[in-house]
Amino acid sequence: PAAAAAAAAAGLRLTRGHAGPADFGPNDPAGRVVRVSPTSAGGATLAATAVYTVPAGLEGWAALCFQASLGGDVTTSYISSPLACVDILFSAVEVPEIRLVASQFQTGPTTFAMRDGQNLSAVLYASLLAQDDVASVRIEPPVPGAVLVPLSTGSNVAQYAVSYSPSRTDAGSTVALCFAVTGLTVPGRPTSSGRSCIQVAVERCVWSVREDESLLTIAQDLQMSWLQLWNFNKAWLRQPDIDLKPGMPLNVGQMYEVVEGDTLTRIAATFSTSVEHLLRLNVDLQGGGVIRPGMGICVAFASCTA
Structure with missing residues (x-):
């Protein structure tokens, strides 16, 4: 069956007709809990939402594996789907990180003040936790006059040169420059992503x-x-x-x-x-x-x- 159920290796059971939330069974000595709530049932498919409660102190890689069954639970069913697993990296550190360093115009950690025609030149540092990941950064949404040039990429830590020159039509306004960082898209693993913005106040008059x-x-x-x-x-x-x-x-x-x-x-x-x-x-x-x-x-x- 193509319907998503839950982690058989940990003792979780979810059948096609299950009407309420389900928890990990006795095979989960760490006490971690996944609650799976069906959002639609009946017919040939079952849609469910899984919520995982992360215990304090958990760090490192973990796998959540899901399986669907027809005619009973995954241990007694005569038809069961293959396991489908998702790899998740847990960390006490907030990731991903985006940091911008400029030599001028900076009035605060994320604020800048300048006038039209001046050029903000800065270095952006972006990092993802997983060392086998590759960080990629883009300006989102695009801003006229803002340019992003890669300096060092190809790993979980990347550097970009940021250049921004406001126009006269920006005078008196505060322009938001937002940077989005994403990692590799790998089957069975959530894609790391993050977003950070700076505010550029353009002088009036x-x-x-x-x-x-x-x-x-x-x-x-x-x-x-x-x-x-x-x-x-x-x-x-x-x-x-x-x-x-x-x-x-x-x-x-x-x-x-x-x-x-x-x-x-x-x-x-x-x-x-x-x-x-x-x-x-x-x-x-x-x-x-x-x-x-x-x-x-x-x-x-x-x-x-x-």
């Missing part, structure tokens, strides 16, 4: 100057005067056509803290600008983004673009 950009071209993108843009940065940008270099931070507005009762329309009126312009400076609010008291948003007075 500051852009990184790109190649071939000038105050004039950036101001045109923002639909503001280049003189107004210069005014936000004149403390360090004394000669705009000379001092402005690719990669430099450029303030594109001023930060305003939202208070109770604020709306984008109200803020726009306060600063003599438009909601459209506010959304251009705060891309994360486009598409129905919500503002809340205490939140900082980027604002700039409306001005001619000449």
